[in-house]
Amino acid sequence: MMSRNVVTFHYTLRDLRGEVLDASLGGDPITFLEGAGQIVEGLEEGLRGLAAGTQAKIGVPAAKGYGERDEAQVQRVLKALLPIEGDVQPGDQFRAGSDAYAPIVTVRGVEGDELLLDANHPLAGVDLEFEVEVVAVRAATEEELAHGHAHGEGGCCGGGASEAKEGGGDCGKSDCGCRG
Ligand SMILES: [Zn+2]
Numbered sequence: 001m002m003s004r005n006v007v008t009f010h011y012t013l014r015d016l017r018g019e020v021l022d023a024s025l026g027g028d029p030i031t032f033l034e035g036a037g038q039i040v041e042g043l044e045e046g047l048r049g050l051a052a053g054t055q056a057k058i059g060v061p062a063a064k065g066y067g068e069r070d071e072a073q074v075q076r077v078l079k080a081l082l083p084i085e086g087d088v089q090p091g092d093q094f095r096a097g098s099d100a101y102a103p104i105v106t107v108r109g110v111e112g113d114e115l116l117l118d119a120n121h122p123l124a125g126v127d128l129e130f131e132v133e134v135v136a137v138r139a140a141t142e143e144e145l146a147h148g149h150a151h152g153e154g155g156c157c158g159g160g161a162s163e164a165k166e167g168g169g170d171c172g173k174s175d176c177g178c179r180g
Contacts, residue, residue: 004034006150007047008136014129021123029135033150040065043130050134060128069125074108074118088115093122 008031012023024030032038034048042064050056062068084094092107096119109116144151151157 004140004145005137006031006033006140006144007050007134009047010133010135011043012131014131016127016129021128031150031152033140033144033148036148036150038149040128042128043132046130047132047134050132050137052134052136054132054134056132056134058130058132060130062123062125062127065126065128066121066123067125069120073120074116076111076114077117079110079113079115082115 008029010024010029012025013021015021030039032044034044039047040060042060043058045064046056046058046060079088082094082096083098088107088110090107090109093104095102096105096117097103103119104122106118106120106122107115108118141151143156147156
């Protein structure tokens with residue numbers, strides 16, 4: 001059986017024109033459990049086997065990043081039906097529903113009472129390059145494997161999960177992978 005690690009890394013994400021799209025530097029590094037789908041597939045593949053301290057550039061084609069664009073995800077919607085107020089400009093982004101998991105949509109056009117909304121991930125169809133620095137690598141604990149996510153210094157969900165629920169379960173935070 002393949003052992004699974006918990007990997008902590010910093011990254012700078014660029015598109016192939018070199019424009020910086022996102023970066024972890026200046027903030028906390030990212031920690032993930034291998035094989036749990038917590039980061040995009042191509043980045044996880046590129047990080048596999050890298051030791052702490054390694055710096056690398058990892059190219060990730062769109063198909064192994066945020067996926068290819070799907071034009072069926074572009075739809076015309078009456079503005080009055082959407083949870084937005086005020087002026088809307090092409091390029092604006094907002095959550096399509098009230099819960100935190102609702103997809104982010106991008107306004108592609110404004111046509112009278114209607115908006116042309118694109119529900120593709122903003123990075124769908126974009127080939128990516130991650131410049132990474134691996135901060136730490138360690139074997140996952142049994143508890144992490146049972147929960148399907150990495151634990152920080154405070155334990156599950158930074159200590160948010162009650163210790164009474166050891167062995168797995170739900171820490172009660174809606175954005176935490178220990179749900180269910
Ligand atoms: Zn947990």
